[in-house]
Amino acid sequence: MYRHVIFAIAGMAISIISNSAQASECAEQIAASDNVPKAMLSCLQAVEKENNQLRDQVNDLLAGHSGGGGTLPPGVIVAFDSTAGCPAGWTDVGTNESERFAGRTIIGAGPRVDRGSNQTTLRRVFDEQGGSEQHVLALTELPAHSFKVLVNSVTFSKVDKYDAGGKDYRAVGSNSIEATTNTVGGSAAFSTVSPFIVLYFCRKD
Numbered sequence: 001m002y003r004h005v006i007f008a009i010a011g012m013a014i015s016i017i018s019n020s021a022q023a024s025e026c027a028e029q030i031a032a033s034d035n036v037p038k039a040m041l042s043c044l045q046a047v048e049k050e051n052n053q054l055r056d057q058v059n060d061l062l063a064g065h066s067g068g069g070g071t072l073p074p075g076v077i078v079a080f081d082s083t084a085g086c087p088a089g090w091t092d093v094g095t096n097e098s099e100r101f102a103g104r105t106i107i108g109a110g111p112r113v114d115r116g117s118n119q120t121t122l123r124r125v126f127d128e129q130g131g132s133e134q135h136v137l138a139l140t141e142l143p144a145h146s147f148k149v150l151v152n153s154v155t156f157s158k159v160d161k162y163d164a165g166g167k168d169y170r171a172v173g174s175n176s177i178e179a180t181t182n183t184v185g186g187s188a189a190f191s192t193v194s195p196f197i198v199l200y201f202c203r204k205d
Helices: 002-016 023-032 036-065
Strands: 077-080 090-092 155-163 168-173 200-204
Touching: 023 036
Parallel strands: none
Antiparallel strands: 077 200, 090 200, 155 168
């Protein structure tokens, strides 16, 4: 009877810690132990230790977000969605290093990669800067195209004539004329910016 009660209590304890990776191991240890209370205590202590470790990791992450030491290393950049800007322990790089950061997106440094289907990415080195918010097309960037212009041109000779049924007619000739179409377009720059939202780029001190 006593052993059945102990196993029932052990089952309840295991169900409480069922989310732990050690739950199944605990059940095996309790089932195989000659001293069930001692096995239960050992198991619960192990689970408590694991929970404490998880709690410490969460606290470290929270401390990092609030400006404490945390687990986030100095130099990491995070986008903050806050009207207050960067928290204590963080530098607003968009304001303090505006030439380098303001208005720029971040892409990964790395080698040239050919992913096929015209998805080739160029080699990018650390701290490389480039791109433009506006662009004006150059002639070489336009798709190859042509225009066909039809021009009818007839000229009458003032001196040359020919006899047609007893009547003189002026000779008719034709000339090749170069024609130019009307100019359209204003050569204005166009935006190359994707839809965006502005947040604060903050760097861990």
